[in-house]
Amino acid sequence: MERELALELVRVTEAAALAAAPWMGKGDKIAADQAAVDAMRATFDTVNMEGTVVIGEGEKDEAPMLYTGEELGAGEDIKLDIAVDPVEGTRLVAKGLPNSLAVVGAAERGHLLNAPDMYMKKIAVGPEAKGVIDLEASPTENLEAVAEAKGKDVSDLTVIILERPRHKEIVEEVREAGARIKFILDGDVAGGIATALEYSGVDMLIGIGGAPEGVLTATALKCLGGDMQAQLHSRNDSETEKALQMGIEDIEQIFSIDDLVKGDDAIFSVTGITDGEMLNGVRYHGEQAETHSIVMRSKTRTVRHIKAKHRIEYKPSYFKKEVLATKES
Known part of the structure; x- marks a missing residue:
């Protein structure tokens, strides 16, 4: 891939x-998501690439834009798989809570897992613990392996877990093992990335979240040198059949990070919508807005933090406050 593509995806x-x-704090997660979809789709059409959405907003009959299988871009020479989440954490935006993100992952055509919209068991760590995790092992065994790899006691480890009733047994075991827990309300992409950021204080993510988010997390971790294992978690025969139709040959397969994101050249871009530990959210100063993004590439392991100032008056109409006011009225 061309190195300039990273900045285009930002x-x-x-x-x-x-x-x-x-839309932050206005209680309308659908409006926030639709605004992000519109803007993301329009901007993709200015990028010199031929992209196919493999992780998107849903199937064609469910999502008018950024649906799985949709073609994006303004070029033909660079053929890519594209994974998107225009708003990772729609409820977080609607409630004005931290860690909502706009996310894009890209890799060469055929290199991102075309994951169905279902649940996925996940375990993720940063570079220091690469190669020591095992999704089939118990949380205690994984904690002990990660602690040894990082030269820590288990009691020094912090584990990110999505706060859901389905994680009751995992939470109890992690506590029994002596590790600390940081709960997140929504959006486990940020949690997965945090395991590979030294300043986050997070050592491992474990639990069940969305499969599309799992592929996005794996793309980021591939760029950061981290590690991840995952397995689809089917709740019924319909989900199993859908996965098989999408090319998943074995519903019980344990996916390595190299199964989720093949090859050695992937790009991941993320911009904060609301403030969080990893990124500042969008901040307004009159007619000027400031964004904070991270863009990374697995081939070079380059990680760039980009703070940009935007003059809203020079942006397309979907950014302008008067358009938002019209929609609200």
């Missing part, structure tokens, strides 16, 4: 974040 996540941010 423009895409910036656009989604700028469009969604005015």
Whole structure:
């Protein structure tokens, strides 16, 4: 892939974040998501690539834009798989809570797992613990392996877990093992990325979340040198059949990070919508807005933090406050 593509994808996540941010705290997660989808889709059409959405907003009959299988871009020479989440954490935006993100992952055509919209068991760690995790092992065994790899006691480890009733037994075992827990309300992409950021204080993510989010997390961790294992978690025969139709040959397969994201050249871009530990959210100063993004590439392991200032008056109409006011009225 061309190195310039990384900066092009930052423009895409910036656009989604700028469009969604005015809806922060207004209680309308659907409006926030639609604004981000519109902006992201329009910006993709200016990027010199031929992209196919493999992780998107749903199937064609469920999502008018950024649906799975949709073609994106303004070029033909660079053929890519694209994974998107215009608003990772729609409820977080609607409630004005931290860690909502606009996210895009990209890899060469055929290199991202086309994951169905269902649940996925996941375990993720940063570079220091690469190669020591095992999804089939118990949480205690994984904690002990990660602690040894990082030269820590288990009691020094912090585990991110999505706060859901389905994680009751995992929570109890992690506590019994002596590790600390950081709960998140929504959006486990941020939690997975945090395991590979030294300043986050997070050592491991474990639990069941969305499969599409799992592929996005794996793309980021591939760029950061982290590790991840995952397995689809089917709740009924319909979900199993859908997975098989999408090309998953074995519903019980344990996916390594290299199964989720093949090859050595992937790009991941993320822009904060609301403030969080990893990124600042969109901030407004009159007619000027400021965004904070991270863009990374697995081939070079380059990680860039980008703070940008945007003059809203020079942006397309979907960013302008008067358009949002019209929609609200």
